[in-house]
Amino acid sequence: MTDSNATSDPPDLMQILDRLGELPDGGRVSVGEVVARLGVRSFAPVLVLVALLIVSPLSGIPGTPTVSALLIGLIVAQMVAGRESLWLPGVLTRASVPGHRLRQAVDFLRRPVGVVSPLLRPRLLVLTGRAGGLTVLLTCLAITLTMPAMELLPFAVSIAALAIACFAVGLMLRDGVMVLLGYSIVLLAVLFVRSLLG
Numbered sequence: 001m002t003d004s005n006a007t008s009d010p011p012d013l014m015q016i017l018d019r020l021g022e023l024p025d026g027g028r029v030s031v032g033e034v035v036a037r038l039g040v041r042s043f044a045p046v047l048v049l050v051a052l053l054i055v056s057p058l059s060g061i062p063g064t065p066t067v068s069a070l071l072i073g074l075i076v077a078q079m080v081a082g083r084e085s086l087w088l089p090g091v092l093t094r095a096s097v098p099g100h101r102l103r104q105a106v107d108f109l110r111r112p113v114g115v116v117s118p119l120l121r122p123r124l125l126v127l128t129g130r131a132g133g134l135t136v137l138l139t140c141l142a143i144t145l146t147m148p149a150m151e152l153l154p155f156a157v158s159i160a161a162l163a164i165a166c167f168a169v170g171l172m173l174r175d176g177v178m179v180l181l182g183y184s185i186v187l188l189a190v191l192f193v194r195s196l197l198g
Contacts, residue, residue: 011042011045012117012120012173013048013052013113013116013117013120013169014110014113014114014117016038016045016048016049016052017106017109017110017113019037019038020034020037020038020049020102020106021103021106022037023037023099023102024099025099025100025102025103026099026100027098027099028096028097028098028099029096029097029098029099029102030093030094030095030096031067031071031088031092031093031094031095031096032088032093032094034046034049035086035088035093041084041085041086042086043075043078043079043086044079044168044171044172045172046075046086047072047075047076047079047140047164047168047171047172048165048168048169048172050068050071050072050075051068051072051161051162051164051165051168052109052113052161052165053068053102053105053109054068054157054158054160054161054164055109055158055161055162055165056104056105056106056108056109057101057104057105057108058097058101058102058104058105061097061101064097065147065148065150065157065161066147066148067092067095068147068161069144069145069147069148070092070144071088071092072140072144072147072164073141073144073145074087074088074089074092076137076140076141076144077141079137080134080137080138080141120169120173120175120178121173121175122173122174122175123174123175123176123177124175124176124177124179124180125174125176126176127170127176127179127180128170128171128174128175128176128179132176132179133171136167136170136171136179136182137167137171139167139182139183139186140164140167140168143160143163143164143186144164146160147160147161156189159185159189160189162185163182163183163185163186163189164182165182166178166179166181166182166185167179167182170182
């Protein structure tokens with residue numbers, strides 16, 4: 001498992017949104033432009049960003065949850081494999097969303113991120129270490145396999161993305177409490193689905 005931020009301090013959540021907010025809000029913005037803004041070595045920040053965007057109203061754009069699931073799956077798989085830089089196929093880097101919708105998503109996320117960001121800090125490090133981190137990544141990978149099937153249920157997709165966002169933030173900032181929150185969301189979602197199925 002790679003630690004893409006081992007040589008420098010990871011950006012906080014507001015910095016990630018600020019970098020994305022620098023992109024033009026006219027025309028369309030591609031996945032490649034978003035990744036380039038954060039850097040191809042920034043695995044955890046890119047993972048955080050993709051997950052947060054699915055939590056936002058951007059998930060309402062048809063096809064976005066499926067593309068996002070593919071992105072997350074590729075990012076996580078490369079983190080597990082220990083790659084030094086992020087690789088994405090051209091079909092994904094060329095995928096795009098309207099610039100104004102991306103700006104709306106960023107603005108939507110600023111308030112909740114502004115509340116949560118000051119509370120984050122390294123703690124319960126066993127959950128974000130090598131073994132704990134690998135378990136988190138494999139859990140994220142499992143979640144992405146279910147996301148395309150949730151396309152017709154936007155709230156379900158957002159809940160799944162929220163769990164992944166918690167996991168990604170936990171790994172990026174070494175905050176085990178966020179990892180526990182991610183597991184709690186997954187557990188509640190599973191219990192909810194089981195209750196629906198009787």
